[in-house]
Amino acid sequence: MNGLDPSSLCLVNSFSSSYFCVKFKLPAKDETRKPSPFKYGGKVIKSEAAVSPITSSSSRNNKDPYLHTLSRRRGLLFTATIPFLVGISESLDVNAAVTYQTLLEGLKKVVTKQKSAGLLRLVFHDAGTFDKSDNSGGMNGSIVYELDRPENAGLKKPVKVLEKAKSELDERDQVSWADMIAIAGAEAVSVCGGPVIPVQLGRVDSKVPDPEGKLPEESLDAFGLKQCFLGKGFSAQELVALSGAHTLGSKGFGNPVAFDNTYFKILLEKPWLSSAGMSNMVGLPSDRALPEDDECLRWIKIYADDQNTFFEDFKSAYTKLVNSGASWKTIRKS
Numbered sequence: 001m002n003g004l005d006p007s008s009l010c011l012v013n014s015f016s017s018s019y020f021c022v023k024f025k026l027p028a029k030d031e032t033r034k035p036s037p038f039k040y041g042g043k044v045i046k047s048e049a050a051v052s053p054i055t056s057s058s059s060r061n062n063k064d065p066y067l068h069t070l071s072r073r074r075g076l077l078f079t080a081t082i083p084f085l086v087g088i089s090e091s092l093d094v095n096a097a098v099t100y101q102t103l104l105e106g107l108k109k110v111v112t113k114q115k116s117a118g119l120l121r122l123v124f125h126d127a128g129t130f131d132k133s134d135n136s137g138g139m140n141g142s143i144v145y146e147l148d149r150p151e152n153a154g155l156k157k158p159v160k161v162l163e164k165a166k167s168e169l170d171e172r173d174q175v176s177w178a179d180m181i182a183i184a185g186a187e188a189v190s191v192c193g194g195p196v197i198p199v200q201l202g203r204v205d206s207k208v209p210d211p212e213g214k215l216p217e218e219s220l221d222a223f224g225l226k227q228c229f230l231g232k233g234f235s236a237q238e239l240v241a242l243s244g245a246h247t248l249g250s251k252g253f254g255n256p257v258a259f260d261n262t263y264f265k266i267l268l269e270k271p272w273l274s275s276a277g278m279s280n281m282v283g284l285p286s287d288r289a290l291p292e293d294d295e296c297l298r299w300i301k302i303y304a305d306d307q308n309t310f311f312e313d314f315k316s317a318y319t320k321l322v323n324s325g326a327s328w329k330t331i332r333k334s
């Protein structure tokens with residue numbers, strides 16, 4: 001069948017519309033890591049490692065109308081192909097499953113404002129290991145094997161928070177850590193007053209830890225941060241938008257449980273330059289580095305001026321983050 005493995009097909013509910021698209025599952029982490037071109041009907045279809053059907057048209061950098069049309073055409077092409085593909089793969093089970101709604105309900109019981117900062121940080125420490133050059137790391141739940149690494153200090157707590165909800169959900173159907181963490185982070189943002197971010201379900205967990213040393217060190221300057229994020233497929237604008245997550249927590253960017261654009265307003269004030277009170281304690285070196293870079297500064301000003309733009313861009317970048325390096329299984333329509 002032209003090398004087509006029915007078990008590698010999945011149906012993805014886009015949430016924003018009822019149309020289905022097809023995504024090709026990448027090899028599991030402990031198998032070969034390189035996404036191989038996929039042959040179907042005599043044509044080679046490249047698997048998309050880091051970009052989901054939703055995010056490929058949602059990023060600010062991808063607002064090109066041509067790309068949008070292309071992605072819609074691809075959607076239609078795949079939609080038209082679906083009946084044949086589903087015919088091949090009769091084993092797809094679309095009924096007895098934990099749906100997005102039930103997963104969210106389970107998570108809502110444990111995600112509180114106080115726990116939100118830790119949960120959002122957990123997302124970055126799972127997904128942020130992604131390396132585009134060899135397609136390693138990413139949103140694969142491997143963080144549960146990496147909690148003793150120094151950069152993950154303090155993350156046992158948020159994992160514990162999710163464990164209870166996960167074990168209850170697992171009684172109905174196995175939920176991956178990667179999905180739990182991705183959706184918990186989105187819920188954390190929303191609980192704290194940030195945007196509502198729909199997250200695709202169906203990530204498969206890795207069975208092994210990710211390579212070490214992939215997360216950015218807090219001592220990096222803006223150039224180093226931009227390089228690091230570029231290697232994960234993120235632009236400077238996405239680096240700035242994602243860094244806005246530091247508005248949560250206790251690094252001095254306003255209310256520690258309010259997700260808003262205070263982070264950017266404070267970056268422009270540079271309180272760490274003042275000797276007054278505790279103002280020199282504000283921010284990490286990586287936060288302080290951002291306004292020193294012209295490209296980053298441009299985005300900091302935009303987000304400080306307009307919270308809605310920050311929310312929209314955070315939403316796109318977050319969606320891209322939680323799909324980075326993910327491999328996918330069958331998704332059920334909720």
Ligand code: HEM
Nearest residue numbers: 117118120121124154216217218242243245248249250286
């Ligand atoms: C740009 C590079 C980044 C660096 C160098 C960095 C580093 C750090 C460090 C050192 C902390 C303090 C941890 C502690 O208090 O012990 C922290 C906190 C945090 N980080 Fe990041 N981070 C980065 C990007 C991100 C991103 C992209 C996200 C999420 C999208 C994120 C989410 C958070 C959150 C929510 C906290 C507060 C955690 C809490 O107070 O419990 N970080 N980060």
